Structure formats: structure tokens, C-alpha cells
Amino acid sequence: MSSHIIYQLQVVRLPAVSGPSQDLFALCLQSGSSNSYEGSGANARRSRSWGMIYAGTAEDLVAYAIDWASYVRGGGTYWTSMGRSGSMTPQQWIRKIRTAIANVVSVDADYMDGISVSVGPLIIRGKDQYERKTINQLVDSIRALGQEKPGEPMWQVMRVSGPDK
Amino acid sequence: MKNETQHLKIRLADLPPPDRWPQGEWWSWQIKRASEDTFTFAFVEESGVGRWMMLDTTIRFRSEEQLFGFKKGAVYQAEIGERTVKGMKLSAEKYLDHLDNLPSQKLGEVPFVLHAKVTVSRQTAHTIHNAHGHDWDHSQSTIVETEDGFIVEFDIDGALKVAFLDSVIGSFELQLLPKEAASSWEPPSPVLAGETIELFA
Helix, strand or coil, X not given: CCCEEXXXXXXXXXXXXXXXXXXXEEEEEEEEECCCEECCHHHCEEXXXXXXXXXXXXXXXXXXXXXXHHHHHCCCEEECCCCHHHCCCHHHHHHHHHHHHHCCEECCHHHCCCCEXXXXXXXXXXXXXXXXXXXXXXXXXXXXXXXXXXXXXXXXXXXXXXXXX | CEEEEEEEEEECCCCCCCCCCCCCHHHHXXXXXXXXXXXXXXXXXXXXXXXXXXXXXXXXXXXHHHHHCCCCCHHHHHHCCCEEECCECCCHHHHHHHHXXXXXXXXXXXXXXXXXXXXXXXXXXXXXXXECCEECCCCCCEEEECCCEEEEEEECCCHHHHHHHHHCCCEEEEEEEECHHHHHCXXXXXXXXXXXXXXXX
């Protein structure tokens, strides 16, 4: 059975450009499976990539972290490495998400009509069927997904590039 | 608004070993594991009515939803203030610390019977009777057929009953049924970050 290893977290704030909506907070992370490798020989390491897994209000992200905490407790999610050194308590996991929210980086509202935007250490854009959408349109799609399937992962919406670790 | 006024973490260390011990390494592991399992209950008061409810168990995949469920589990309810502990609001992390720090008591030491109610669909009804080559003894169980499947009820009085809960494919709820002495029973004080929780109330 494979586990999910998380290497880096970054929360991105996507500002509500118009209307009564609240700003959207997107939880981006670099992660990979414990049994999937890239490279060979001495250069082999567990494969990993950036993605956006969930977005909503800051409170929604905490709720998502609490939901995910059951996988942390059950040994399904580790932090930076497998085994004892990477194991964490549900409390530590929730705290990491709170810290990531506190260290949020914000997209400039002037760039919300672009199809790609650089924010903090990350570059975000639409993915697959969302590829040609503007960031504003992505926000609308994310809000619709959140209402349609509350608490479900949203890996499919955004392509995220960021620093390797 | 829910308020947890008492807590009880039961460990099953004193459950008697089975009379007929199923053979095999898997069963040895299963029986040993069952003796280490714990069940955490809270006496939850809501709208003037209180009852014991299971919050957590170490049996795999059996309490994740009620404890961690997205915007409905007890941890989330504590986080947003819909659930308090002795009237006190706790963050998600503090609430989990509180549960972790509850002292455990052996089942034989508490004035309650641990009663299981298992709901099994027709498709998985075979798991009521057999698992890994072992035939379950339901001579002390009540099995009722329903429109959708079966409901199996029994008191947990041995490690094999816990092993059954772990292997049966279905959902279950556990109830604390008071023995006569329950009215005068006082749970041990829980510890929160090295202090008794009453200090924060």
C-alpha cells in the first residue's frame, strides 16, 4: 500500500474581483506517492510534483485539513519522508495548514484576467479542460466544484509549478 | 450546540481470551491487536438531552467519519464552537490533545456494558458467519433480518467479538449500557496539556 508524502505547502489567495464573493484560498502542495520513483541508480528518488488540491475560504481549508487528518493518523500521509521521521500527528498536520494560511501569498487583482500568473514561488494556470480559462474563470469553476462536491479534492483544475525540494 | 460533560476511554486489555482459539498467524495478530484496542466515548448534552456517544476507536476505519468528517465530524464541530468540552471552546488541535490525554480504563472497571449493533447488507451477509476460515459464534448475539440486510447485536465480552467487528463488512455503532452502579460512577479527570481541564472551564 502506498502513502502520500508531502514535501512543501503554499497557500495562494485569489482575490474576489467583483461581487459579494470572498477571496479564495488555494492549497497548493508538492507531493508524491511513496512507491513511485524517478531517475535511476544513485540519482533515484521518489517522484513528486506540485498541484492545487483544494480551495475555499480560509475556514474551508482548515475543515479540509481536519478531514485529511484521518489519513495522517492512519499512516496514509507523511511529511517530507516515509517512516518515523515523516510521521506526524493530526494536530501537527492541522497546525501546518494554519501556518501555511498565515503565510499566504496573494495574486494581484490586476492579473486575474490572465491565463497564467506568477505568485510567490509558484506559477499557476488552468489544467487540461481548464487550460484556456483565465484565473478569474478558474475561480468560478472552483467555487462551482466546491458547491457541487464539498470536501472533494480539486487536483484537476490547476497546473502548479514551483521550486523543487 | 453540543457540550461534552464526561469522557470515557475504554481499553479492552482485560477481555478474556477466546475458548476456541482460531488457528493461524493472522488470528494470533488479530487477537493481540483486539486486546490493545480502545474506545472513546463522550457524554454529549444537546438541547437538554444527554447520552453517551462513541467519538473514536482504534479499530481501523471505524471512527474517521464521526471524528474527522468534512464539516460534520466532532473535531470540526469543536473548531467552529458548535461542540464544547465542559462548556469550553477548544481549537481542533486542543480538542485532539484532550482526547489523546484521556486516561483509559479497563472495560471491567467501568459500570457499563459495551454493546455493539452491526448493520450488514445482503451482499456481505456471509461476513456475519465466517472470516478467514473461522466460523463466528453468534450464540450470544441477536440477528434480525431487515429489508436491506441484517442487524447483529451483542455485548463485547471477549477478544473474538472485537475481531468480529474488525472483519465484518458493514457499519456499526457502539453503545454504553449502564450497569446498576453507573449512577454513582465518576469518570477520572482528563488531562489537557499537563493540567486538569477544570482549570480552563
